[in-house]
Amino acid sequence: MNKIFEKGGKLHWLHSTVDAFETFLHVPGTVTLKGAHVRDAIDLKRILIIVIVAAAPAALFGMWNVGYQHSLAIGNTGIDILGNFWYGFLKVLPLYVVSYVVGLGIEFAASQIRGEEVSEGFLVSGFFIPLIVPVDIPLWMLAIAVAFAVIFGKEVFGGTGMNIWNPALLTRAFLFFSYPNQMSGSNCWISLRPGETPVDGFTGATPLALDGAQAQYGTGFWDMFIGTVPGSVGETSVIAILIGAIILIWTGVASWKIMAGTVIGALAVGLIGDLAGISKVPCYMQLIYGGFAFGAVFMATDPVTSAQTECGKWIYGILIGALCLMVRLFNPGYVEGMMLAILFANSFAPLIDHIVVNSHISRKAKRLNAA
């Protein structure tokens, strides 16, 4: 690194930023000073890039789906895969630019203030944020929400690794409560160019809001499984998300226990709903509706904000699944409960761990003293 970026140099205020770009290009030549003299080749950049690779199918499908929904809305039923993708790509790209510029800008500044290297955490959060918001969200709203989530959700706690809530979901929650008109209903999920109007009888409401009612697209199992329905950019395709889940579980980056727990919790409450006659759809359909799959695979498994202990992961996962379905089935106000369920479970993860660890300690003490 050039001397002017070192301490005392003229451009020292750019130190963290320059360091971030430099270490992005190549692994630095720093050697071990204390402890183990050799280290595993793994680093956080690698782990986080795996998450992005895993989410890429969902992102690419989401872009295509934005174009596809647009074509449907204006009554264009021809098959034009590339055209649809290009339309969606141009719509989603600004979301990415805003998410990364605002989020990384704050992250770089905060790292410089703390005198640390820039942590890679926001590369993943910034990749997720455009995937969990409606495509038509005004960019200024997104910018404010990202700034809020990064500053108050992360930096005030001490940066990546110290945060309590998932920053991406916090962004969405901020939008959800601050600008509810842009975040729900039947207009926000379909993007239209200025001057375009939907064809008669078209509704852009998500299947979850319609609850299987009449819609121009199918709401059958396969439509939802493949993902050709309106919704947040990345959440619609269960197939794409499952590809991501396989990558995450194979590499061990995300916990399969959390994913399995979430599914179990959701099925349990869904089954109760079915038996009690509250739910209009069979419980397994709940798993492919809305943001459930995306949340279970990518949001709930964030290693920082999820439960730490192996037993705690099961409890945490089941809590998310159960809560999500409870909101969906028993709460008339909100149609979707995944975001709130995960944020709620994030808040409780430390408590879950505390109980698991303490009961382990007291069990161990009892065993040792008996011996």
Added chain:
Amino acid sequence: MSTTIVLKKGLNIPISGEAELRVSKAIAPGIVAVCPPDFKGILPRLLVKEGDPVLCGSPVIADKKNPDILLTSPVSGTVKELVRGDKRKLLTVLIEADDEQKYVDFGPKDVERMDAEEVRQALLQAGMWPWIVQRPYGIVANPKDTPRDIFVSAFSTAPLAPDYGFCLGEKIKEIQAAVSALAKLTSGKVHVSVCADTPGQAEFAKLQNAEIHSFKGKHPAGNVGVQISNIAPIRKGDIVWTLSLLGLASIGELLLKGKCNFRRKVAVCGPMAIQPSYIDTLPGMPLKQLAPFYGDRPDGIRFISGDVLSGRNAGVDGYLGFFDNQVTLIREGVDKELLGWARPLRYKQYSRDHSYFSWLMPWRKYDMDTNLHGGQRAFLMNDGYYAKVLPMDIYPVYLTKACLAGDIDKMEQFGIYEVLPEDLAVCEFIDPSKNNIQDIIAQGIDLMLKEMA
């Protein structure tokens, strides 16, 4: 023999340069160093001046708190130099060896007839006491204590660790004598842990006056701390003692023959070692004497007295540690690697993590260097990620964080009494956040020592 304890957690680090099972050289060093910092918990008080003659077995340093504990000279010769560091801290006593070695005669003992006090005195006098390391904290044992048990690991699973059967198999008589003597010092038993798969271990499994445990597993299964935790964990207030097999051989020789012999077979290994093999030498040997193993070009090589995980960076001007029977030579990894983490394969680097593919090729060995492979970050992966390589009933990240916070109560709860930094070395190796976990644990232990004193 009892049943085999199988430890599923752990990781063998596939580093290249294993020492061939032959003694390629016997080195009689001209200068030998006695280094008080090798002995944790000892405050050195000098007993010699520059120019004083010493015999092999003469006291050189005593402990200030416990004047009975002596460090003795491993050679006969003349005290050449006292090396001090900051605040006049005594670092090294250099002793120039005579051509002909003379020994202090302590007289052979009849081990069967000795009582505990006699054993204690014999070990203290001859400077054999510092072989005994106390748990918790890993300090030199206090002679006034009666330990709950004594634990010995008869094998090592550390990277490139020497083969104990090859090194010490011929000293089985001495080891037996030491075990019998030490059994008198404890209210419990002497526990000896052997490795279930290694044929050279059969000798050690036949030891009398000891309870034999058989272990099977990857590193750190050979660490005595891990073995204690799986045999009879240390509770608050417990004191147990641990010894290395090397120490038993020395102690046994003292008891049987009446003289101090610290000679040992030392594995010179690592990717930078030329024809890695064993040498026969003394502790305190200058590492410069290993010139044939590094081709006389020490630049860019790290000289580690011990193994690559928990050994000490001694430098080419350093000395072989008292407790060590391994010297590892690895390359300093100062070069930058273009797009390292972004390459899908990264064929030449080892990673346990499944986001690379090296775990699919368990037969490969790697020329590892000292590169950190990343920048330091906050803990991001959760506890289970680290617990996969720690075969103990504790939560490694919780313990580490308690040490970082300096919270004594929490450290106690999370098991600080059971661990030494070396036990969490593999956790440190695999940490993607590149935290110095061993150093954090060591600081936690220092804090405990200070608070509990």
